[in-house]
Amino acid sequence: MTVWLLTDAAMDAHASAGHPERPERRAAVADGVRDGAEAVGAGLVEQRADEVAAELIQAVHDPSYLTLLAAAEGGAEMWLDPDTYLVRGSLRAAHLAAGATVEAAMAVADGRAEVAFAVVRPPGHHATAERGGGFCIFNNAALAVAALRHDGVAQRIAILDWDVHHGDGTQAIFEADPDLCYASTHQSPFYPGTGSLGERGSGAAAGTKHNRPLPPGAGNDQFVAAWRDALLPAVEAFRPAALIISAGYDAHRDDPLAHLEVTEDGYAAVARSVGQMSVRLGLPGVALTLEGGYDLAALRASAAATVQGLIEGRCPSEGA
Numbered sequence: 001m002t003v004w005l006l007t008d009a010a011m012d013a014h015a016s017a018g019h020p021e022r023p024e025r026r027a028a029v030a031d032g033v034r035d036g037a038e039a040v041g042a043g044l045v046e047q048r049a050d051e052v053a054a055e056l057i058q059a060v061h062d063p064s065y066l067t068l069l070a071a072a073e074g075g076a077e078m079w080l081d082p083d084t085y086l087v088r089g090s091l092r093a094a095h096l097a098a099g100a101t102v103e104a105a106m107a108v109a110d111g112r113a114e115v116a117f118a119v120v121r122p123p124g125h126h127a128t129a130e131r132g133g134g135f136c137i138f139n140n141a142a143l144a145v146a147a148l149r150h151d152g153v154a155q156r157i158a159i160l161d162w163d164v165h166h167g168d169g170t171q172a173i174f175e176a177d178p179d180l181c182y183a184s185t186h187q188s189p190f191y192p193g194t195g196s197l198g199e200r201g202s203g204a205a206a207g208t209k210h211n212r213p214l215p216p217g218a219g220n221d222q223f224v225a226a227w228r229d230a231l232l233p234a235v236e237a238f239r240p241a242a243l244i245i246s247a248g249y250d251a252h253r254d255d256p257l258a259h260l261e262v263t264e265d266g267y268a269a270v271a272r273s274v275g276q277m278s279v280r281l282g283l284p285g286v287a288l289t290l291e292g293g294y295d296l297a298a299l300r301a302s303a304a305a306t307v308q309g310l311i312e313g314r315c316p317s318e319g320a
Contacts, residue, residue: 001042001311004107004116005033006049006100011121013089016077020257020294021121021135029119029249029290032300036307045113052098052143059146060139060173062130069094069137081133084122094122094137101140101289102147105244109153114285115310117247117303123291125167125246126192134165134192140289141244142173145180154241155179160231160274161186162223162267163248163291164258166195170246171209178204181238183231185223187251187260188213210234214251219261220269223251227270236277243278243286249293249302257294264298268305275313286310 007030012023037044057066072078073091080086097120104116124141126134141159148154158181159174161167166186171194174180178201186195201209212226235243249267251260278286288306293299 001040001315002113003033003037003042003044003307003311004104004113005030005044005046005119006104006116007119008048008096008100011093011096014087014093014122016085016087019085021123024296025293025299026119026121028296028299029303032303033117033119033307035300035304039304039308040311042311047103049096049100049103051092051095052102056102056143056146056150057098057138059150060129060142065130080131084133084135084137090122090137096120097122097124098138098140098143101144104287104289105144105148105242106151106153108285108287109148109242111284114314115307116285116287117307118287118289120290123248124289125161125163125291126165126169128169128172135292136169139169139173141170141246144244144287144289148242156238156240157242157244158183158235158238158240159244159246160235161246162251162270163246164251164255164260165191165248165292166211167246168192168194171199174205175201175209176203176205178208181208181235181240183210183235185212185214185226185231187216187258190258208238214260216259217261219253220263220266223260223262223266224269228273232273232277236281239281243274243283245274245286245288246291247288247306248291249299252293252295252298252302254295254298255293264301264305267302268309271306271309272313275310279314285314
């Protein structure tokens with residue numbers, strides 16, 4: 001079993017005083033990936049990724065948005081929305097985050113890793129084609145999908161999103177794409193206000209988007225049941241050729257910005273089920289990209305539990 005950790009300290013140049021999306025998050029999750037690999041005796045490869053290719057960015061994001069970002073780079077701090085800042089170094093950090101996510105997906109697809117975790121910031125799942133927002137600049141998971149398709153590796157792909165916020169950007173980008181299955185748990189009512197049960201995709205993609213909103217106070221039982229009983233069966237029936245997880249950890253009970261009560265045990269249980277499903281689907285592994293999560297201890301413990309759960313699911317002899 002081989003686990004890849006893809007990250008780069010240059011992402012830490014993206015920082016604004018007092019903002020919860022801060023550099024220490026990256027270090028905490030990276031340590032968690034190391035902990036998880038060690039716990040199951042998996043080989044660990046630490047890899048620095050290149051910046052994402054320009055043609056991939058252009059395939060996902062609107063030219064007018066990219067022009068705005070390029071004009072802002074190197075200037076004074078500016079804000080894309082009330083939550084999302086740009087400073088000197090932010091755009092390079094965003095290119096590295098997207099590049100690491102792409103490389104994680106490719107490392108799994110070609111058999112170099114069974115679990116590849118892109119420990120990145122800024123996160124991505126609120127970024128639409130036309131705008132950033134909700135702490136996100138580029139949609140990292142969508143760029144990984146574009147890379148897998150561009151290289152002919154996989155066309156039919158599933159994104160699993162367990163961040164506490166609905167990935168409105170990801171869903172919007174793939175709203176009418178019948179070859180992209182999106183599955184999400186998230187707190188509701190909560191930012192960004194999307195992700196109802198009735199949002200199922202449009203046109204030929206109707207029935208490929210799956211949302212399970214959770215009420216404030218929901219914990220491991222509701223979280224695990226939503227994935228095991230509803231979302232993972234829907235994903236498995238879709239028969240994807242690749243899996244990407246938007247791994248946010250702000251549903252943790254210790255997170256300061258949200259109101260769910262999930263613990264690392266809940267993440268481990270869902271990850272174990274994802275690992276088992278990936279084996280049944282005949283997939284070489286699972287790629288992950290970091291989304292939210294703002295308590296450092298919870299981030300580390302949850303990332304470790306995720307990696308351990310995925311490996312145990314794919315190779316039951318590695319754990320209980």
